Amino acid sequence: MKRKACMVMKVSTFKYFVKEGFSSIWTNRIMSLASIGIVVACLIIFGMFMLFSTNINFIGGQIKDQWEIKAFIDESIPIEQVDEIGAKIKNIRYVRECVLETKEQALENYKKQLGEDAHVLEGFEKHNPLRHSYIINLSDIQYADQVVQQLGTIPGIVKVKNHRETVEKLLKITEFIRMGSLWVMILLAFIAVFIISNTIKLAVFARRKEINIMKFVGATDWFIRWPFIVEGIVIGLIGALLSLVLVGYGYNYILKLIYQSINIFKLREFSEVFEGLALIFIVIGTSIGAIGSAISIRKYLRV
Structure with a gap:
């Protein structure tokens, strides 16, 4: 009560x-x-x-997710060997993804970036000065220098583009x-x-x-x-x-x-x-x- x-x-x-x-x-x-x-x-x-x-x-x-390394392939190498280079890149430790960008795709991408000014690239389809390249994403960007060094040892890769310092x-x-x-x-x-x-x-x-x-x-x-x-x-x-x-x-x-x-x-x-x-x-x-x-x-x- x-x-x-x-x-x-x-x-x-x-x-x-x-x-x-x-x-x-x-x-x-x-x-x-x-x-x-x-x-x-x-x-x-x-x-x-x-x-x-x-x-x-x-x-x-x-x-971090969009950061990438770009490895350019020697233009004298036939397309069959380009695929072999891609396989070697994928075997490098810390490489999460490796995507081939052909020189034709690279040209189209440049046209998209230029937008209304894309007409300046007209005529390059027949004599494309660009190279095939591999766009590489890493599982951890702190190992970028190590991966870049290993990319430089692969025959057929003539240039590696790395924006690590800018990203950091x-x-x-x-x-x-x-x-x-x-x-x-x-x-x-x-x-x-x-x-x-x-x-x-x-x-x-x-x-x-x-x-x-x-x-x-x-x-x-x-x-x-x-x-x-x-x-x-x-x-x-x-x-x-x-x-x-x-x-x-x-x-x-x-x-x-x-x-x-x-x-x-x-x-x-x-x-x-x-x-x-x-x-x-x-x-x-x-x-x-x-x-x-x-x-x-x-x-x-x-x-």
Whole structure:
């Protein structure tokens, strides 16, 4: 019987906390809107940096996957021996894939790259100056120098094209940007907590007399604190959901503009990162609201 009465009391107390929290938001709606606006602003900046960092990592992975070595074959070698060279290349350790690009295919590829200016290559079909070549992908680019050395020992290969240094520089740049974005996101999180706690502190200050009265009539610190924490959680949740919608629309718009002008690398679709981003936004938003409320009310509980 006592347990049942205790359960009823807990449910009614929880309802009271929630009711008071929502009531406080409406009563102090101007301050609540200001707090929501700050949460939205901070999470939008945070979200855009996070999406930027995610795409930097994604592009870095594509650079590794698209990186290749090109081995050019002596034009005097008959096509039958070209296939034998390909078999030798495939036997080299760390070679993941080896694809023959004939000189006819190479010419067509150059025409595609030139686009509207492809007419400058007209007439080269009969006297094609290009060579057959093998496009080689490795399982790990750190062994590129070793593979290039072994390619140089295969008879019939006259030139090896290797862009390892360029790729490594690009990867270093992406890693630098990724780490920079991470520190910016951490800094933004601290700034958000500071701003929210000070904004909510203004609302708590306006209700300091009410808090003092509750303390004098015997209310516990947590009984007084919970409605404010609920208020902060609701403000953070609303801010998180609004910012998620705005970031989604903004990101899709920016993605559309990027694809219209640049289409070298594929970027993450918003649908691919939505679940993870939504979870992070909700956790950060509600945490900021709850922590900000708890910090703000602490001073006025010392009566």
